[in-house]
Amino acid sequence: MKRTCMAVLALALTACGAPAAPAEDEFSLPTAAAYFTTACPEAGTKPAADKELTYWSMWTKDEPQGKVLRHAADCFTKKTGVKVTIQWLGRAYLRQNLLPALNTGTVPDLFDQDLTNIRAAIVSARGTRPMDDVLDMKTGDGTVRDVLPAAYRDTPAIKDDAGKLFAVPYIVMGNAWWYDKKKVPGFKAPRTMDELYALLGDRSVALDGDIGYYAAWYFDQLAARYVGPGGLAKAAQDPTGQLWKSEPGFLKAAEHTARIATHLVDGWDAGKFPQIQQRWADGDAAYLFMGSWGPTETREYLAKQGGGQSIDYGSFQFPLPDGAAHDVIEVQQIAFGVTAKAKHPEAAKAFIAYFLTRDLLAGMPAVADSLTPRSDLPVPSDLADLKAALEDPAKKHTLFMDGLDGVADGKFAEQVFFPADNDLLRGRLTPAAFVDRLATATAAFWKTQG
Secondary structure, three states: OOOOOOHHHHHHOOOOOOOEEOOOOOOOOOOHHHHOOOOOOOOOOOOOOOOEEEEEEOOOOOOHHHHHHHHHHHHHHHHHOOEEEEEEOOOOHHHHHHHHHOOOOOOOOEEEEEHHHHHHHHHOOOOEOOOHHHHHOEOOOOEHHHHOOHHHOOOHHHEOOOOOEOOEEEEEEEEEEEEEHHHOOOOOOOOOHHHHHHHHOOOOEEOOOOOHHHHHHHHHHHHHHHHOOOHHHHHHOOOOOOHHHHOHHHHHHHHHHHHHHOOEOOOOOOOOOOHHHHHHHOOOOOEEEEEOOHHHHHHHHHHHHOOOOOOOEEEEOOOOOOOOOOOEEEEEEEEEEEEOOOOOHHHHHHHHHHHOOHHHHOHHHHHHOOEOOOOOOOEEHHHHHHHHHHOOOOOEEEOHHHHHHHHHHHHHHHHHHHHHHHHHHOOOOOHHHHHHHHHHHHHHHHHHOO
């Protein structure tokens, strides 16, 4: 799943639903077909004046997510009388379409994308308006504040520099180590790094090394556990580069990353995505560290191959290394924003509240096999372990790559971090040399930025 920054991250969330675990309140996910024939829920918030809104979407109309959103828009029109015009623009539209439009009078009322890209492209250009008032709007079954856990609405990742909410999430993505339960009987999640290394065994980890942030995940996962949420992005933005060397956790993380590299399958850095991921699906590797779209992509691959092969997906998180004090879990959210120049902000915000109604938002797991921020929605069975980890109150949420890939509009990761990380994994740099290179290259990078 190749991407530009985090935008294409959501591209892979495009598959039919998987079997779901029952929720405690006995709400069951509908089948994908039944979802689109279910009666539209009532709207808890109806615009007093706006009778239309324009929505620019990161999805295409034929993707499962796009179909769910189109259905929700049609229901919103039916229940409120507000006409919703949607432009399906794809993953790169924030910079290609929305950012250039901010200085014109032609902007959408509503838009969506992942938090990293919204902050880097639109919030930084002062193109959004505060969304705190949305929290007190009524969905069809409670207020937005009621249905969104604090972990997804009261976090620095979703607030601007003034502490104001700039977006409201509707999809949650995480990452994890994936394995086939059928092939690892009696599995026990590793509690230490030594237990992880013993579990991984010999050349058992699949990695499509041509995807920069896939390869970067090992170091950033470990480093975040040493330095805490925001620590990597802080080091990346240090104009002297010396934070990489003065914080000992970065060297420790590099040492563990170098050890993980010894477990990578042969050819991990010679293939073209998704060849190595497919080797994992075929059973040539036991473990795959991947985002929550991993089951979707590999299931689709096996279905196309035929032969009836399947995977019973299980997942687990990195253990906390010795000396690390931050039990983190990476999370990325796909969220709605409202533009600063929106002509119909009331309708846009009302639609956000409406879509978070359980019966509507259920389309994301039921149709698109995606996680949502609502804790009362059943979870696709292949994502149950990951959802439990995301909702573990002992874990601190941090952005994918700790937001490092949003630094300097993604240029820092592409020019500085990814090349150094690849050389660490290939054994071309020792852990100490890797840290030294980050320090030197970071300082040089910021000198060129003016």
